[in-house]
Structures are given as structure tokens and as C-alpha cells.
Amino acid sequence: MTPKYIDIKSISDVHRFYNCDKPKHPLITVLDLALVKPDRPDENTFYRTDFYSIVCKRFEGAIKYGRSYYDFEEGSLMFTLPGQVILSEPGIKVNEGWGIFFHQDLLSGTDLERKINNYSFFQYGTNEALHISDDEKNILGDAIEKIKREYSQNTDKHTKNLIVDNLQLILNYCNRFYDRQFLTREKVNNDIVQRFEKILIDYYSADDLFDKGIPTTKYFAAQLNLSSNYLSDILTKFTGKTTQEHIHLKIIERAKVNLNNQARSISEIAYQLGFEHPSHFTKLFKNKTGISPREYRTLH
Numbered sequence: 001m002t003p004k005y006i007d008i009k010s011i012s013d014v015h016r017f018y019n020c021d022k023p024k025h026p027l028i029t030v031l032d033l034a035l036v037k038p039d040r041p042d043e044n045t046f047y048r049t050d051f052y053s054i055v056c057k058r059f060e061g062a063i064k065y066g067r068s069y070y071d072f073e074e075g076s077l078m079f080t081l082p083g084q085v086i087l088s089e090p091g092i093k094v095n096e097g098w099g100i101f102f103h104q105d106l107l108s109g110t111d112l113e114r115k116i117n118n119y120s121f122f123q124y125g126t127n128e129a130l131h132i133s134d135d136e137k138n139i140l141g142d143a144i145e146k147i148k149r150e151y152s153q154n155t156d157k158h159t160k161n162l163i164v165d166n167l168q169l170i171l172n173y174c175n176r177f178y179d180r181q182f183l184t185r186e187k188v189n190n191d192i193v194q195r196f197e198k199i200l201i202d203y204y205s206a207d208d209l210f211d212k213g214i215p216t217t218k219y220f221a222a223q224l225n226l227s228s229n230y231l232s233d234i235l236t237k238f239t240g241k242t243t244q245e246h247i248h249l250k251i252i253e254r255a256k257v258n259l260n261n262q263a264r265s266i267s268e269i270a271y272q273l274g275f276e277h278p279s280h281f282t283k284l285f286k287n288k289t290g291i292s293p294r295e296y297r298t299l300h
Helices: 011-017 111-118 134-152 159-184 186-205 217-223 228-239 243-259 266-272 278-289 293-299
Strands: 004-008 028-032 045-049 052-060 062-065 068-071 076-080 085-088 093-102
Touching (some): 004 011, 028 134, 093 134, 111 159, 134 159, 159 186, 217 228, 217 243, 243 278, 278 293
Antiparallel strands (some): 028 093
16 A cells, blocks of 8 residues: 655644644744644555654554654653654544644744754654653743744744744753653663674674675664664763764774784775775774874884
């Protein structure tokens, strides 16, 4: 059966989908998701959007994001970027929740436009959603009410900045709440770190690096059933280094061992470590150690 896709490109499209009155602002809206009645098809449907969303839901049913299903009965926040595809199954009943939907044009010329890519949770998977307490919901709710108040009254030269400032406040609080979640799930996250380290060691203990090449962040994330951003954020939180930095450190570690073997040329070592071009190996090695592979071999 051919998958069905529905494109929701504008804030007006959001209101039409949820059978709401026309939006009060063309670039942002806040909806009480327990009160709306969306035109949700009977069959599984993929939704593609052209805007950012922050959705807090407590409902009966499941949403599939990528390959994972997630149960939101506890009440959680999920973030989406423009262009992301979400599968929503039929039969979902929202018990309580809200959604902020805003077009990227709203951010044009603002400080948040430059910073929004730093909020890595927009690229987390659904199974990595943010669980928040009632107190944390109230904190976010205060900023949400200010946004609604701003776009519901007559606009002036301050309206846009005040809306965007409150959006950024919400995102900054979500950064804090994710830090809290990482800490409260420390045992789980430490297990992820240990599993990652084992996968990395096993990868570079194999003899087929020439064929496999240098592993990507996506490779390790897939092995751990996580999104790339979530894995890197966990590693950064608990080790101080991103996934890419861990990969590079392992490459340098193996390279130093191999350089002690005088029978191998530097080009041969580069290929055996998975590099397509020896010059890329030399550049990385010098960047990480301060000297070239040839200089390292001479000194050791």
C-alpha cells in the first residue's frame, strides 16, 4: 500500500487541519490540543511540515518517529524541525496538551534565528522526548500565555521581539530540563556510554577497516537505537566529548600503534584506518597531536 502524505505548510494549514478558526498571527500559533478535532485520516498517514513545533501531550495512542513508537501517556515534550516527517496513527485521543507552531520566517533577523540550530533536541527522536513535571509545565505555560497575549492584541514594533524572546525563554528552559533528565537517568545514560565505547572498540579491533571506512556518528546512533544528536549530547554530558571526537581519538590511538611499525608506509596506514585519501589522515593526525605522522614516527 502506497503511504499517504499530507503537507502542512503554513500556520493557516495547521488551523485548517485542526478545524480551528483562522489564526490571529500568520507565523505563530498556540493550540489547546485537547479541545481541537483534527481531520485525521482512518489509515496511517505521514505528515510533512514547513515549520517548527513544540508539542506537549498526554494521550492514549502512539506516534511513530523514524522506526520507533513512543507512548506519551506520561506527558512529554516533542520538538520538530521544518521538513521532518511524522507518522501519526489513527485512534489517538489527546487527554491534555498544547502545541506551539511557528514558521521560520518569524525568526528572520532575530538572535534566535542564529541560535536555533544550537537547540539539538529539535533533532532528537520521539523516544528521546523530554518528560516534564507539573512545576516545569507551569514555567513553560507562563511564557506560552505571554506569546498568546502578544499575538492576540494589536501588534506594534515590539510584538515580534517579545514573541521571539518568550520562544527563546521556552527553549532555554527546555535545555535546563533536558540536563535534569540526563542526570535523573544517569544509570541508563552511563550504560549508553559504555555500550558506545564497546561498539567503538570492536569497530577498530576488526581487520576490515579498509573496506568499512571511517564510522559515522549515524552508524553508532543506529547501533544504539538513538538519534545522532541525542547520542552526542549524552556523550558530551558524561565524557566531555562528542561522538565525532571519540571517533577521532580512537583513530589517533590506532594510528600511533600502527606508526610504530616501520614496515608500513604512512599511506598504507591511512588506508588501513579507513581513509580514502592519506592526506586526510595526515591532516587529522596533525590537528589532534600537533605533529605530522612522519614527525611522530621520527620521534618515536
